[in-house]
Amino acid sequence: MNRISKRAWFALALAIILALGMLAFALRYCIESGKWATFQGSPHVYSGGNLNTGVVTDRTGTVLLDATDGREYADSRLLRMATMHILGDRDGFIPSRLMEKYSDALIGYNFFTGTYGAEQGKGKMSLTLSAQAQTAALEALDGRKGTVGVYNYRTGEILCAVTSPTYDPDDVPDVDEEDSAFDGVYVNRFFNATYVPGSIFKLITAAAAIEQIPDIESQTFHCEGSYETGGEVITCADAHGDLSFEQALAHSCNCAFGQIAQQLGTDTLDQYARRIGVADSIEFDGIGTASGHMDLSNASEADLAWAGIGQYTDLVNACQYMTFMGAIAGGGTAAKPYLVARAGSGLTAHKGSTQKMDRVIEESTADKLSEMMRNNVVSIYGTDMFPDLYVCAKSGTAEVGPDEVPNATFAGFIQSNEYPLAFIVIVENGGSGSAVAGPIAGDVLRACVAALDEE
Numbered sequence: 438m439n440r441i442s443k444r445a446w447f448a449l450a451l452a453i454i455l456a457l458g459m460l461a462f463a464l465r466y467c468i469e470s471g472k473w474a475t476f477q478g479s480p481h482v483y484s485g486g487n488l489n490t491g492v493v494t495d496r497t498g499t500v501l502l503d504a505t506d507g508r509e510y511a512d513s514r515l516l517r518m519a520t521m522h523i524l525g526d527r528d529g530f531i532p533s534r535l536m537e538k539y540s541d542a543l544i545g546y547n548f549f550t551g552t553y554g555a556e557q558g559k560g561k562m563s564l565t566l567s568a569q570a571q572t573a574a575l576e577a578l579d580g581r582k583g584t585v586g587v588y589n590y591r592t593g594e595i596l597c598a599v600t601s602p603t604y605d606p607d608d609v610p611d612v613d614e615e616d617s618a619f620d621g622v623y624v625n626r627f628f629n630a631t632y633v634p635g636s637i638f639k640l641i642t643a644a645a646a647i648e649q650i651p652d653i654e655s656q657t658f659h660c661e662g663s664y665e666t667g668g669e670v671i672t673c674a675d676a677h678g679d680l681s682f683e684q685a686l687a688h689s690c691n692c693a694f695g696q697i698a699q700q701l702g703t704d705t706l707d708q709y710a711r712r713i714g715v716a717d718s719i720e721f722d723g724i725g726t727a728s729g730h731m732d733l734s735n736a737s738e739a740d741l742a743w744a745g746i747g748q749y750t751d752l753v754n755a756c757q758y759m760t761f762m763g764a765i766a767g768g769g770t771a772a773k774p775y776l777v778a779r780a781g782s783g784l785t786a787h788k789g790s791t792q793k794m795d796r797v798i799e800e801s802t803a804d805k806l807s808e809m810m811r812n813n814v815v816s817i818y819g820t821d822m823f824p825d826l827y828v829c830a831k832s833g834t835a836e837v838g839p840d841e842v843p844n845a846t847f848a849g850f851i852q853s854n855e856y857p858l859a860f861i862v863i864v865e866n867g868g869s870g871s872a873v874a875g876p877i878a879g880d881v882l883r884a885c886v887a888a889l890d891e892e
Contacts (some may be wrong), residue, residue: 538723542781698745
């Protein structure tokens with residue numbers, strides 16, 4: 438009898454342990470089952486490191502990727518190439534951080550039925566991108582390395598984020614590391630690269646001067662093509678003679694802006710670069726942009742001058758600097774950029790929204806910079822580059838090495854209630870910013886305006 442009692446207690450203990458184990462599993466299932474079903478190693482929803490479910494469209498519904506049964510990219514080869522760095526390739530060499538971020542919405546885990554896909558009308562993601570603008574940007578780059586970005590500085594919607602070189606994910610080339618045509622092909626240059634800005638950086642120096650040098654607008658600068666400071670020579674592209682502050686920006690005079698940077702001093706110039714966010718990363722939609730760089734801690738007099746011109750240690754990220762253009766257009770502040778308009782439905786749904794960034798310059802400063810940038814277009818670049826658009830811009834020719842062709846840079850915005858778009862164009866080893874990057878900006882802005890008109 439005693440032996441039977443012990444066995445009964447032993448059986449009861451086992452039953453209690455089993456019940457507790459089942460309860461623990463049930464609780465963990467309730468909490469963790471979504472992660473189990475959607476983790477990146479799951480063969481049910483991932484292939485080659487990329488999410489293999491869901492449908493991604495542009496802002497008008499054009500299908501960019503249908504991953505409900507394999508990975509079906511857009512019909513257009515040009516569009517496939519223009520969006521490959523956003524959507525990822527088949528083999529995971531270029532992952533899609535957007536799809537990783539919103540994997541729960543695209544996979545659509547249901548507690549009772551498991552995962553669902555786009556075949557149930559769910560698992561869809563709509564981007565703010567314009568297919569029309571993407572293809573226009575890639576066409577305009579015409580095989581050259583670089584990046585083009587355009588966004589709505591009032592809403593934050595990114596209409597264009599193109600990087601080159603790229604390739605067709607449906608016709609993958611044999612990428613040879615020694616082939617210069619594919620240098621950095623796996624890098625998203627818009628989000629993950631930094632560049633020497635060249636003279637587009639003069640807008641930061643100008644902003645600091647407007648707010649910190651009381652008589653800056655009445656000063657006259659003399660340029661003979663170079664000037665000596667601290668035993669070194671600051672060179673300019675031309676001998677401009679006598680220039681006002683506005684004329685110095687229009688002619689992109691290195692001598693004038695080197696002297697302005699020296700008037701500001703290292704602390705003030707560094708303060709404004711940091712306030713504007715040159716060294717910061719912007720995070721949105723699971724994307725963290727590369728951080729720029731500026732280090733004046735050991736700068737000599739000449740180094741400070743070159744820094745104010747956009748050289749020395751200056752580096753900017755294209756997406757981040759584009760938001761500064763938006764801030765000038767927006768009176769000192771702009772919307773934070775984003776790419777995902779909508780993702781999924783139900784409990785896992787996400788909807789993009791406008792978020793304002795911190796003020797970086799005073800409204801009066803932004804108004805003055807806008808006026809000066811408009812003068813650049815009217816008096817130097819030519820309004821025929823942007824027909825019927827009130828564009829304010831600044832060009833740059835960024836030196837990247839003694840034996841290399843400079844990078845062409847061009848940044849600005851459309852001052853408009855109807856088309857509030859800020860942009861940046863960087864062409865690696867392109868040469869003149871206004872001659873090379875400016876026309877690209879014109880082509881892409883026209884495509885963006887056309888896309889907005891069609892909505």
